[in-house]
Amino acid sequence: MEAAINSYLNEKGEQKVFETEIDFLYPPNQKQFYDFLGRVIEDAVAWLESAQAMVKSEINFHPRGEAQEMGAIAGQTNFNLDESSSFSYSEKHAIDRLASIPEKMRKMGVDEKTIKFYEDQFLK
Structure with missing residues (x-):
């Protein structure tokens, strides 16, 4: 995963997200990565919650x-189209x-x- 992160570069050859090469075993980089990951997760959960609310508002739920x-x-349902379903x-x-x-x-x-x-x- 480190290699994938460190190969994500901008046009100048700099790491796009962290602006430095990331080493998971180096405590400052580790904290930087996990802080970033935490923000990504929080943003994803917030988006999913708003999407869920929007979708639920459009659905007519049956009792x-x-x-x-x-x-x-x-x-x-019989999915064999050569036979009928009852x-x-x-x-x-x-x-x-x-x-x-x-x-x-x-x-x-x-x-x-x-x-x-x-x-x-x-x-x-």
């Missing part, structure tokens, strides 16, 4: 029950399937924190 029904129906929805069947997932997760070795998150999101 949870309606979204689950549409997802269950979409999941029945679509049906049973709320009881969907609830039973959702309720069976935590046990399957446990058998797969999923940690309890993740299972609890799933249960809080989908079973309450």
